[in-house]
Amino acid sequence: MLTITRKLEFDAGHRIPDHKSQCRNLHGHRYTVEITLAGAVIEEEGSSDNGMIMDFSDVKALAKQHLVDVWDHAFLVYKKDSAVREFLESIPGHKTVIIDSIPTVENLARTAFNLLKAAYQDRYGTGLRLQKLVLHETPNCWAEITAD
Numbered sequence: 001m002l003t004i005t006r007k008l009e010f011d012a013g014h015r016i017p018d019h020k021s022q023c024r025n026l027h028g029h030r031y032t033v034e035i036t037l038a039g040a041v042i043e044e045e046g047s048s049d050n051g052m053i054m055d056f057s058d059v060k061a062l063a064k065q066h067l068v069d070v071w072d073h074a075f076l077v078y079k080k081d082s083a084v085r086e087f088l089e090s091i092p093g094h095k096t097v098i099i100d101s102i103p104t105v106e107n108l109a110r111t112a113f114n115l116l117k118a119a120y121q122d123r124y125g126t127g128l129r130l131q132k133l134v135l136h137e138t139p140n141c142w143a144e145i146t147a148d
């Protein structure tokens with residue numbers, strides 16, 4: 001299968017409330033997200049996209065709109081982490097994103113996949129789809145999620 005992949009980076013804070021070790025503390029990461037798309041190569045003479053599954057600049061623009069700009073420099077807090085939610089709410093204008101599940105890299109990858117899936121789905125009638133998303137929390141730790 002032919003795919004393309006675009007990598008973007010963002011910074012965000014999180015904590016894993018019940019973690020046995022350091023990750024229960026408020027801390028942050030420079031996350032790296034790799035977005036892999038599949039679909040037919042566009043064949044349209046004279047089109048800017050000719051020969052592409054999707055222009056990398058368009059992949060980036062949609063990723064920023066639906067994920068990267070939303071999570072960048074935000075604190076990603078678990079909806080049931082009431083101590084931290086109350087603290088963040090006490091800071092005027094703080095950029096906070098409430099996550100339905102504990103913000104491990106596994107759950108964040110799944111959340112990011114769901115946010116981006118609809119954004120890319122069949123934009124050109126070429127069967128374009130989000131095939132895979134890889135989220136690196138550190139250079140040594142990451143999660144991967146692939147379309148069913």
Ligand SMILES: Nc1nc2c(c(=O)[nH]1)N=C([C@H](O)[C@H](O)COP(=O)(O)OP(=O)(O)OP(=O)(O)O)CN2
Nearest residue numbers: 015016022023029103104105106137138139140141
């Ligand atoms: N399965 C998971 N395990 C852990 C997660 C996670 O999201 N899923 N998260 C953490 C911490 O939040 C942190 O992101 C990882 O910290 P650490 O293990 O220290 O990772 P490093 O790459 O910094 O470790 P080095 O030992 O420096 O390589 C923990 N576990």
Ligand SMILES: [Zn+2]
Nearest residue numbers: 014023027029
């Ligand atoms: Zn962490």
